[in-house]
Amino acid sequence: xxxxxxxxxxxxxxxxxxxxxxxxxxxxxxxxxxxxxxxxxxxxxxxxxxxxxxxxxxxxxxxxxxxxxxxxxxxxxxxxxxxxxxxxxxxxxxxxxxxxxxxxxxxxxxxxxxxxxxxxxxxxxxxxxxxxxxxxxxxxxxxxxxxxxxxxxxxxxxxxxxxxxxxxxxxxxxxxxxxxxxxxxxxxxxxxxxxxxxxxxxxxxxxxxxxxxxxxxxxxxxxxxxxxxxxxxxxxxxxxxxxxxxxxxxxxxxxxxxxxxxxxxxxxxxxxxxxxxxxxxxxxxxxxxxxxxxxxxxxxxxxxxxxxxxxxxxxxxxxxxxxxxxxxxxxxxxxxxxxxxxxxxxxxxxxxxxxxxxxxxxxxxxxxxxxxxxxxxxxxxxxxxxxxxxxxxxxxxxxxxxxxxxxxxxxxxxxxxxxxxxxxxxxxxxxxxxxxxxxxxxxxxxxxxxxxxxxxxxxxxxxxxxxxxxxxxxxxxxxxxxxxxxxxxxxxxxxxxxxxxxxxxxxxxxxxxxxxxxxxxxxxxxxxxxxxxxxxxxxxxxxxxxxxxxxxxxxxxxxxxxxxxxxxxxxxxxxxxxxxxxxxxxxxxxxxxxxxxxxxxxxxxxxxxxxxxxxxxxxxxxxxxxxxxxxxxxxxxxxxxxxxxx
Numbered sequence: 001x002x003x004x005x006x007x008x009x010x011x012x013x014x015x016x017x018x019x020x021x022x023x024x025x026x027x028x029x030x031x032x033x034x035x036x037x038x039x040x041x042x043x044x045x046x047x048x049x050x051x052x053x054x055x056x057x058x059x060x061x062x063x064x065x066x067x068x069x070x071x072x073x074x075x076x077x078x079x080x081x082x083x084x085x086x087x088x089x090x091x092x093x094x095x096x097x098x099x100x101x102x103x104x105x106x107x108x109x110x111x112x113x114x115x116x117x118x119x120x121x122x123x124x125x126x127x128x129x130x131x132x133x134x135x136x137x138x139x140x141x142x143x144x145x146x147x148x149x150x151x152x153x154x155x156x157x158x159x160x161x162x163x164x165x166x167x168x169x170x171x172x173x174x175x176x177x178x179x180x181x182x183x184x185x186x187x188x189x190x191x192x193x194x195x196x197x198x199x200x201x202x203x204x205x206x207x208x209x210x211x212x213x214x215x216x217x218x219x220x221x222x223x224x225x226x227x228x229x230x231x232x233x234x235x236x237x238x239x240x241x242x243x244x245x246x247x248x249x250x251x252x253x254x255x256x257x258x259x260x261x262x263x264x265x266x267x268x269x270x271x272x273x274x275x276x277x278x279x280x281x282x283x284x285x286x287x288x289x290x291x292x293x294x295x296x297x298x299x300x301x302x303x304x305x306x307x308x309x310x311x312x313x314x315x316x317x318x319x320x321x322x323x324x325x326x327x328x329x330x331x332x333x334x335x336x337x338x339x340x341x342x343x344x345x346x347x348x349x350x351x352x353x354x355x356x357x358x359x360x361x362x363x364x365x366x367x368x369x370x371x372x373x374x375x376x377x378x379x380x381x382x383x384x385x386x387x388x389x390x391x392x393x394x395x396x397x398x399x400x401x402x403x404x405x406x407x408x409x410x411x412x413x414x415x416x417x418x419x420x421x422x423x424x425x426x427x428x429x430x431x432x433x434x435x436x437x438x439x440x441x442x443x444x445x446x447x448x449x450x451x452x453x454x455x456x457x458x459x460x461x462x463x464x465x466x467x468x469x470x471x472x473x474x475x476x477x478x479x480x481x482x483x484x485x486x487x488x489x490x491x492x493x494x495x496x497x498x499x500x501x502x503x504x505x506x507x508x509x510x511x512x513x514x515x516x517x518x519x520x521x522x523x524x525x526x527x528x529x530x531x532x533x534x535x536x537x538x539x540x541x542x543x544x545x546x547x548x549x550x551x552x553x554x555x556x557x558x559x560x561x562x563x564x565x566x567x568x569x570x571x572x573x574x575x576x577x578x579x580x581x582x583x584x585x586x587x588x589x590x591x592x593x594x595x596x597x598x599x600x601x602x603x604x605x606x607x608x609x610x611x612x613x614x615x616x617x618x619x620x621x622x623x624x625x626x627x628x629x630x631x632x633x634x635x636x637x638x639x640x641x642x643x644x645x646x
Contacts, residue, residue, distance in 0.1 A: 045262070045400060045412045048393050050432045052101045057133035060099050063198040064111055071194055073162040074185075075112040075155070077147060077176065078195060080105070083166040084246050085327050087531050088263045091203040095167075095195050098202075101131045104428060108147050109137060112159070117150055122517025123427040126560065148172075148179035157184030165189040165331035170323070170345075173330040189331070207285040208258025210266050212294045213527065215254065217455050219360030222254045223298050225353070226278060232349035233274040238322035240314060241349065242336075243270040245327050247528045248350040253280065253299060255291065256527065262414050263529045264452060269307055269332075270299075271314075281307045308335050315339020324348040347534075354525070355535050356548040361456075361526040362572060365550060365592055368456025369570070373594035373622065374629040375403045376449075376460065380596065381630075381637035388466055391438045392418040392431040395447065403451050413450030413457050413530040420445050424463070424564030427518060427556070441467035444477070444601065446564045450530055459530050459552055460593050461568035465600040475512075476557045477565050477601040482508040483555035484567045485614050487520065487537065491586035494576055498541025498551070505537070505555040514557055521551040524570055545587065549573045553589070569593035594622045596641040604645060616644040 068076055082093035087105055096102055100109055100118050104127060107120040119142035120128045128139045140150065155161060161180050163173065173187070180187040196202060215221055229252060233241045243249050246265035250256055257266025268282035278299045287301060295301065302310065312335060314321055320342040323333060327348055337343050357365065379402045383395065390398075396416040403409045419429045420437045424446035431437070439445055443466050450459035463477060483505035490504055498521065505520040519538030522531045534543040535551055545551070554568030570592040576585035596619060604612065619642035627635050 046396065046415045048396070048432050048436070050434050051097070051103045051430075052131035054101050054131060054133040056101050057099070057136040060198070061111060061116055061136050064099065064195055065113065067194040067198050068111070068113075068162065071162065071190070072160060073188060073190075073194070074159045075110065075151075075161040076194060077151075077161065077163045077168070078109040078111065079147075079167050079172075080107045081167045082267070083329050084267055084269075085169055085244055085329065086246050086260065086263075086265065086529075088260045088529070090206045090260055090267070092205045095193075095199070098199055099195060100137050101133070102128055103131055103430065104128070107142060110147060110150060110154075112154065115154065117154075119145065119147060119150065125517065126426045127428060146175075148175040151176065151185075152179035152183050155180050155183035155185040159183070159185035160188050161185055162188045162190045162194065164193045165334065166329050167193075168330050170325040170328055170330045170333040174325075189334075205283075206259040206267065207283055208266070209288055210255045210257050210268075210282070210286050210291045212290060213250070213254045213256050217360060217364050217527070218254045219358035220254075222252065222294075225252045225254070226272060226298055228353065229272055229349055230274040233272065233322055236322050236344055236346050236349070238320045238344040238346075239274055240319055240321045241272040241274075242311070242321055242323045242328060242332060243272060243348065243350060244324070244329060244332065245348060245350075247525055247532065248348055248354060249280070250528060251354040251525075252350055253278070253295065255294070257286070259286075262412055262452065264411070264527060265529060269304070271310065279310065281310075307332075311335045311341070312339040315341035318342070320344055322346055322349070351534050352546075354528075355523055355532060356546055357526055357550060357572070358548065362548065364455030364526060365570075365572065366456075368451075368453040369458055369592040369594055370625055370629070371406055371408065371453065372403065372451050372458040372460070373626045375399075375406060375451075376462075376595045377626050377630055377638055378402045378405075378634050380462070380464070380641070381634040383464065384637060388439060388441050391436050392420050392423065393433070393436045395439070395445075396431065396449075399447070399449055408453050409451055410454060410527075411452040413452050413459055417446065417448035417461075419447075419564055420466075421563060422561050425558040425560050425562060426564070427558060439466055442469070443467065444469055444473050444563045444565065446566055448566060448568065452527060454527055457524055457527055457530055458593070459524060459568065459570055460595055461554055461566040462595060462598065463565045463567060463601065464598050469601055471603070473563060473565075474601055474603040475606065476514070476559070476563075477567075477598075478603045478606045479508045479512055479514065480555050480557050480565050480567055481597065481602070481615075482607065482611060483520075484553055484569070485611050487553045487555075488569065488571060488589055488591055488618075489610075489614055491579060491588045492545075493584055493586060495544050496587065497544050498535065498537040499539055501537050501545075502539055502541060505553070509555070509557060516556045516558060518556070520555055521553050521571075524550045524552060526550075545573050547573050547575045547587065550592070553591075567597060569595075591618065594626050596622055596638065599641070599643075599645055602645065612646050616646050619644070 080096040082089040104124040118137040119140045177187045256264040259267040271279045322344045420439045421443040445464045448461040486504040521537030523535040525532040535549045556566035558564040571589035623642040
């Protein structure tokens with residue numbers, strides 16, 4: 001039987017002869033291209049090799065303990081962090097993964113002479129037990145018992161607990177020091193990381209080239225941003241700002257980087273004066289002539305080795321230097337203070353302007369989501385035709401091909417989470433060749449993915465029906481959707497925090513005795529980090545939401561060993577608007593993501609009339625904006641997927 005033409009040649013598994021589109025992007029043959037051998041070339045931006053091996057824990061913990069003993073230490077703290085305190089780190093900084101086997105994006109290990117712990121948050125509760133030797137590293141909850149609290153309970157009098165001052169923030173070290181000293185121990189900064197001393201095959205640090213983010217996409221010249229931030233530095237009572245966060249460096253200088261997988265940030269520090277030229281501390285190999293010309297009017301260049309001497313010089317000049325204790329490596333703050341500088345502690349003044357997207361960034365986000373919506377719609381049409389006969393990895397590969405077909409995909413925004421059946425209950429599951437699961441009939445399939453385009457960053461989760469979902473699957477899906485709609489349709493006064501909204505996403509689940517152990521929404525950058533602060537919708541979201549902020553809206557439900565459900569769109573906070581009959585203008589959300597929600601998983605008896613109206617209106621918009629951009633078979637599928645349910 002003739003198969004529909006979705007714009008690609010479908011139905012051929014990886015490894016078969018395959019030609020589908022001209023070569024684009026990176027790699028020897030390019031993504032999805034026919035290689036010289038005529039064989040399919042694997043995807044460009046993600047790997048499905050097995051990264052975790054619980055067997056590494058015992059021998060590597062032994063190596064580290066031996067090195068600690070040689071250094072006169074009785075314990076050591078290993079955060080999942082690098083010297084830039086970013087969530088996503090290069091392979092050279094994956095110390096927690098090397099030591100324990102844990103592949104998640106957040107956590108910490110503490111190794112003492114006779115015990116060790118690995119602390120993770122609720123996203124990784126299941127994952128950590130699979131990836132880590134729990135006989136060596138006892139799993140713990142990093143939210144309920146953070147590292148300093150664990151140390152306070154386990155350190156003995158006379159213990160010397162080491163830490164790498166590049167890998168811990170000033171605020172974090174203070175907490176550790178207080179806890180260790182309260183237990184009668186000593187917190188000791190190390191000059192050389194003892195873990196690095198035993199990591200014999202540690203990769204070299206990255207040297208990805210910086211690229212210019214054009215002003216039409218950035219929406220503001222770097223000189224204007226520097227002037228704005230310079231004024232904020234003065235208002236804080238300081239003369240200089242030390243920037244430790246890579247996305248803050250990228251934003252203020254209108255550059256992007258290639259140092260970290262999936263997040264286009266440069267691993268670099270910056271010093272910004274309240275008036276005058278900034279200094280960027282970056283490896284020379286990362287700078288080409290185009291970048292040099294872009295930065296020349298506003299910024300001097302220095303090497304990473306110049307950073308500590310530059311801070312010492314500011315100290316000798318008795319300068320007042322603003323830094324954020326929650327994001328600045330402790331060694332930088334200590335170098336300033338010991339050299340005689342006045343350290344002015346305060347919030348990084350770049351984070352809020354970066355979070356408040358300007359008109360150009362908002363326009364870019366809208367365009368990126370329309371483009372991405374069309375690509376994902378093509379995938380979903382293919383999935384409905386082929387999904388029951390495929391597997392998790394093939395779906396990742398196919399989705400990436402559809403995104404790449406437009407020719408504007410720069411990267412994924414994170415490795416695709418593709419979880420069939422019980423794998424969907426692992427919140428940040430990553431399919432590997434060894435865990436790859438067929439997509440069985442009568443299950444639900446969770447697919448969380450995103451893309452990096454020059455004009456925006458996307459992140460979307462859809463939970464898809466395969467065959468006939470059970471009544472329990474439909475009930476759980478509908479409860480999650482009710483929470484999603486509650487966030488998307490919320491109206492709230494100026495000054496409302498993400499914590500105040502978080503309950504809206506959970507209340508339907510709570511009434512049924514359910515919940516989920518992750519935040520409801522994280523901030524998203526403008527062709528920057530897919531996880532951006534300070535905005536978030538979560539129990540801990542204390543920052544007021546402001547117009548221009550982009551956040552995810554992703555409530556979920558996870559039944560261990562059975563299935564997982566998550567529905568995620570990105571939302572942008574719009575300006576306060578009058579409410580008919582109301583007294584105060586209210587902020588609200590504009591949904592950026594334009595991808596159908598699977599109505600086959602609905603129990604409409606659990607939905608209100610307003611919820612059904614919202615879903616029908618959303619689908620009408622999806623069809624209107626995406627329909628003209630897709631091929632005829634996908635358009636026919638889209639009409640069915642977006643059909644009104646009222």
